[in-house]
Amino acid sequence: MFKDITLGQYYPGESVIHKLDPRTKLSGTMLFLISLFINDKFIGLGLALLFLATMVKISGVPARFITRGLKGIFLIVLITVLFSVFYVNTGTLLVDFWIFKIYSGGLSNAAFIAIRIMLLVLGSSLMTLTTTPTRLTDGLEKGLRCLNIIHFPVHSLAMIMSIALRFIPILTQEMNKIQKAQMARGADFEKRGFLRRIRGFVPLLVPLIISAFRRAADLAQAMDARCYHGGKGRTKMKPLRYARRDFIGYLVLFSFLALTIVIRIMPYGY
Amino acid sequence: MMIEFRNVDYIYEPETPYEMHAVKNVSFSIEAGEFVGLLGHTGSGKSTLIELFNGLLKPSSGSVLFHGTDISSKEVSMKEIRSKIGIVFQYPEHQLFETTVLRDVCFGPKNMGLPEEEQKERAKAALTSVGLDESYYEMSPFELSGGEKRRAAIAGVLAMEPEALILDEPSAGLDPRGRDEILGLIRKLWQERGLTVVLVSHSMDEAAKYAQRVIVMHEGVKTFDGPTREVFTHAKELSEIGLGVPSTVRIFSMLRERGVAFPADIDELSIDGAVQALLKRVQDKEGGHV
Ligand SMILES: Nc1ncnc2c1ncn2[C@@H]1O[C@H](COP(=O)(O)OP(=O)(O)OP(=O)(O)O)[C@@H](O)[C@H]1O
Ligand SMILES: [Mg+2]
Numbered sequence: 263m264f265k266d267i268t269l270g271q272y273y274p275g276e277s278v279i280h281k282l283d284p285r286t287k288l289s290g291t292m293l294f295l296i297s298l299f300i301n302d303k304f305i306g307l308g309l310a311l312l313f314l315a316t317m318v319k320i321s322g323v324p325a326r327f328i329t330r331g332l333k334g335i336f337l338i339v340l341i342t343v344l345f346s347v348f349y350v351n352t353g354t355l356l357v358d359f360w361i362f363k364i365y366s367g368g369l370s371n372a373a374f375i376a377i378r379i380m381l382l383v384l385g386s387s388l389m390t391l392t393t394t395p396t397r398l399t400d401g402l403e404k405g406l407r408c409l410n411i412i413h414f415p416v417h418s419l420a421m422i423m424s425i426a427l428r429f430i431p432i433l434t435q436e437m438n439k440i441q442k443a444q445m446a447r448g449a450d451f452e453k454r455g456f457l458r459r460i461r462g463f464v465p466l467l468v469p470l471i472i473s474a475f476r477r478a479a480d481l482a483q484a485m486d487a488r489c490y491h492g493g494k495g496r497t498k499m500k501p502l503r504y505a506r507r508d509f510i511g512y513l514v515l516f517s518f519l520a521l522t523i524v525i526r527i528m529p530y531g532y
Numbered sequence: 533m534m535i536e537f538r539n540v541d542y543i544y545e546p547e548t549p550y551e552m553h554a555v556k557n558v559s560f561s562i563e564a565g566e567f568v569g570l571l572g573h574t575g576s577g578k579s580t581l582i583e584l585f586n587g588l589l590k591p592s593s594g595s596v597l598f599h600g601t602d603i604s605s606k607e608v609s610m611k612e613i614r615s616k617i618g619i620v621f622q623y624p625e626h627q628l629f630e631t632t633v634l635r636d637v638c639f640g641p642k643n644m645g646l647p648e649e650e651q652k653e654r655a656k657a658a659l660t661s662v663g664l665d666e667s668y669y670e671m672s673p674f675e676l677s678g679g680e681k682r683r684a685a686i687a688g689v690l691a692m693e694p695e696a697l698i699l700d701e702p703s704a705g706l707d708p709r710g711r712d713e714i715l716g717l718i719r720k721l722w723q724e725r726g727l728t729v730v731l732v733s734h735s736m737d738e739a740a741k742y743a744q745r746v747i748v749m750h751e752g753v754k755t756f757d758g759p760t761r762e763v764f765t766h767a768k769e770l771s772e773i774g775l776g777v778p779s780t781v782r783i784f785s786m787l788r789e790r791g792v793a794f795p796a797d798i799d800e801l802s803i804d805g806a807v808q809a810l811l812k813r814v815q816d817k818e819g820g821h822v
Pocket of ligand 2: 578579580622700
């Protein structure tokens with residue numbers, strides 16, 4: 263049941279995108295998301311789609327892995343689309359049936375928002391699919407180092423995050439195991455009825471929480487035994503360094519952003 | 533034929549970079565009342581195989597039959613299959629969740645839809661058969677010792693009164709005494725109730741001591757399947773796939789290598805048999821004087 267969560271699931275590969283510095287990918291994703299909100303024309307979204315498709319192509323990650331994340335937001339997209347179809351009343355009236363009035367403006371608005379949300383998710387999926395969680399948090403830690411000046415605990419946060427990310431697959435596996443053990447005792451996790459369903463999860467959650475605590479205690483002890491004492495004076499085995507491909511990456515990104523802005527301020531077009 | 537595997541294949545996460553062909557074209561059948569040892573190196577596919585027994589995993593191809601019917605066919609109720617083929621997973625104590633031991637053991641019978649009285653009756657009988665008396669009924673499962681937790685968890689499966697009991701390394705992580713107790717208990721259930729038992733194990737000694745028949749897995753393929761004694765004559769092949777033979781068998785093969793002759797029909801699998809064969813040999817040599 264947790265198989266659909268693409269977030270934090272790495273797709274191994276050797277492409278340039280995989281090898282990019284995680285900071286480049288983080289800023290790249292941020293810039294991509296920003297560009298989606300700058301856009302107000304379909305050409306702009308087309309450009310973003312083209313850009314993303316090229317990156318996906320280069321990364322070598324099969325399209326169905328990228329699009330898997332879309333399943334989870336289907337409902338959100340549907341609701342947004344319905345709202346804008348029925349509430350936006352600009353453009354020409356297309357359908358007038360009972361209390362429903364659908365305008366052309368509503369339709370194009372709905373399409374625009376749907377594409378935007380989908381691109382948002384696809385863009386972030388590409389980052390998490392091509393970057394291991396460890397490198398991602400490394401990138402975050404180093405990228406946000408400047409916040410140390412205002413005594414923001416960057417290292418601790420990065421550590422917490424990387425531990426949390428590391429534990430997602432472990433706990434998922436653990437949960438699968440417990441689920442199978444309870445199913446072998448006849449448990450049924452597809453019961454009908456909200457309350458019965460919730461109650462049905464108790465045999466799953468209690469052992470899972472206990473095991474999470476056990477693991478946390480073990481980990482704390484292991485870290486202590488290795489003299490972990492926080493970020494101060496701690497060095498990295500593989501320090502992050504920008505390479506030439508990262509500069510090219512930034513160049514491509516900023517050109518993309520500039521183009522997006524140009525499209526935005528163009529007085530015409532859709 | 534109670535349980536039958538026909539050309540079963542299982543692939544984890546097919547068509548992804550994590551694809552893993554864990555079980556490859558495995559066929560065998562197990563008769564009612566057999567005690568089968570399932571052996572294999574780490575990652576050889578033993579646990580995958582046992583999850584196929586009661587439909588927790590569906591074969592990627594091939595079929596699993598219970599009393600002659602394919603368990604993945606529509607007429608078969610999964611719930612019924614799961615109550616008839618009881619599986620005790622590795623570290624079963626991690627599945628305990630209820631407030632008291634008795635309630636936890638009732639979980640299986642409850643899911644079978646039995647009336648409350650019968651649930652309790654079965655739970656109590658199961659707890660008795662694993663050697664946990666009344667004083668444990670109202671205890672929290674989390675305050676038991678490791679060995680007691682494991683016995684309570686096994687009772688949780690026995691309470692469904694399965695025809696076959698499949699255990700994934702039930703002795704892992706226990707001290708020698710706890711190990712003997714758990715396995716002794718399983719043997720007792722097998723002898724007294726005619727339960728069919730499949731015991732997954734890493735230990736050749738364990739398999740030699742308890743199983744009548746041994747199935748050996750290697751990288752997802754069934755490599756040996758036969759009477760325990762016969763399988764353990766393949767010492768060389770077994771050590772090539774990261775397994776070995778029971779210590780007693782090893783002693784005899786080393787003695788034979790050094791030119792000490794033993795008759796072929798001695799019982800090499802048990803310590804008792806080994807001692808007797810050695811004693812006889814010593815007596816023969818000294819002309820009757822020990
Ligand atoms: N949920 C899963 N997803 C992907 N691969 C898996 C999964 N479970 C097991 N595998 C892989 O399938 C293979 C067989 O695993 P299995 O657990 O059946 O081995 P095993 O014989 O029980 O090993 P052990 O003696 O360590 O318990 C292993 O290579 C394992 O990595
Ligand atoms: Mg296993």
